[in-house]
Structure formats: structure tokens, C-alpha cells
Amino acid sequence: MRTSLDHEKLDVYQLSLEFITWTLPLLEALPTNAAVRNQLDRASTSIPLNIAEGNGKFTAADRCRFFDNARGSALESSACLDVIVAKRFAGAGEVAIGKALMVKAVSMLFGMIRANSDVRLFEAPPDYAVGKGNRNTSRNRNRNTNTNTNTSKSKRRNGRPRRRFIP
Numbered sequence: 526m527r528t529s530l531d532h533e534k535l536d537v538y539q540l541s542l543e544f545i546t547w548t549l550p551l552l553e554a555l556p557t558n559a560a561v562r563n564q565l566d567r568a569s570t571s572i573p574l575n576i577a578e579g580n581g582k583f584t585a586a587d588r589c590r591f592f593d594n595a596r597g598s599a600l601e602s603s604a605c606l607d608v609i610v611a612k613r614f615a616g617a618g619e620v621a622i623g624k625a626l627m628v629k630a631v632s633m634l635f636g637m638i639r640a641n642s643d644v645r646l647f648e649a650p651p652d653y654a655v656g657k658g659n660r661n662t663s664r665n666r667n668r669n670t671n672t673n674t675n676t677s678k679s680k681r682r683n684g685r686p687r688r689r690f691i692p
Contacts, residue, residue, distance in 0.1 A: 538573055559612070565605035606627070
């Protein structure tokens with residue numbers, strides 16, 4: 526019988542749990558009324574939860590969305606550590622390990638997003654038509670090439686009527 530789930534085998538998941546464990550003494554040392562305490566707790570908890578949920582999704586777009594949410598929470602956790610230092614609750618040396626863990630987690634999550642994405646994450650250089658006589662090449666290239674003769678705005682492609690918002 527299997528006793529572990531697939532997300533538990535991911536290095537980034539284990540790293541996020543390590544970060545949560547690392548934050549415990551720091552959170553306990555913060556004043557209970559400090560807003561950053563609750564924020565860091567919620568952001569750090571969100572990282573492994575989003576990784577686990579994303580790893581269980583079937584489509585690449587769903588996986589990428591949850592991995593991107595986890596990456597955002599890792600960035601937020603890193604920003605919380607910056608706030609802790611800025612408010613002098615801890616020194617920069619005291620949060621250095623946590624910052625290093627978050628840098629590694631963000632890098633790993635970015636790699637997972639790229640691996641699951643079928644869309645390029647950078648823009649291709651523009652194709653300029655200087656001196657070629659055709660001045661509107663970019664406009665022509667991006668023009669809708671849909672040849673569907675049914676252009677009714679009130680129906681979707683599947684033939685069902687659109688839901689209209691009526692205030």
C-alpha cells in the first residue's frame with residue numbers, strides 16, 4: 526500500500542516544508558500584534574498547499590496556475606522577511622537562511638512553470654518593415670483570421686446563448 530502522494534516526492538515541496546519549520550522560532554519571537562507575523566505565517570503555509578494542489582491537476586494550465594501561486598507566496602514570504610528586518614524585529618543575518626530558501630524555492634517553481642508551460646515566457650524580437658514598402662505588417666499579421674461566417678455576438682461557438690449581465 527502506498528503511504529505517500531506524488532507531491533511529497535517533489536524537492537520544492539520538501540523545501541517549502543523546511544522553510545515553514547525554519548520560520549517557527551522567528552514567528553514566536555515576533556510581537557503578536559505585528560501584522561507581518563500573520564502575513565508570513567499565511568504566505569509560508571500557502572507555498573506547499575499550492576504546490577500539492579497544482580501537482581494534482583491534470584492540465585498543464587492548471588498546474589502552472591497553482592505553481593505560479595506558490596511562487597507568488599514564496600516571493601511574499603521573502604518580502605515579509607524584508608519587512609521584519611526593516612522594522613528591526615530581526616537582523617539581516619537572522620533571516621539570511623530563510624531568504625536563501627525562498628530564492629531556491631522561487632527558482633525551482635519557475636522551472637516547474639516553464640516545464641509545464643507550452644507558451645514561451647519571453648517575447649520574440651519585433652519584425653520591423655523599415656524600407657520594405659509594407660508599412661502595416663504588424664497590424665496585418667495580428668488581424669483576426671477567423672473565417673467563421675456566423676458572426677453573431679449573442680452566441681458562443683458551441684451555439685448556446687451568452688449570459689448577459691443585467692445590473
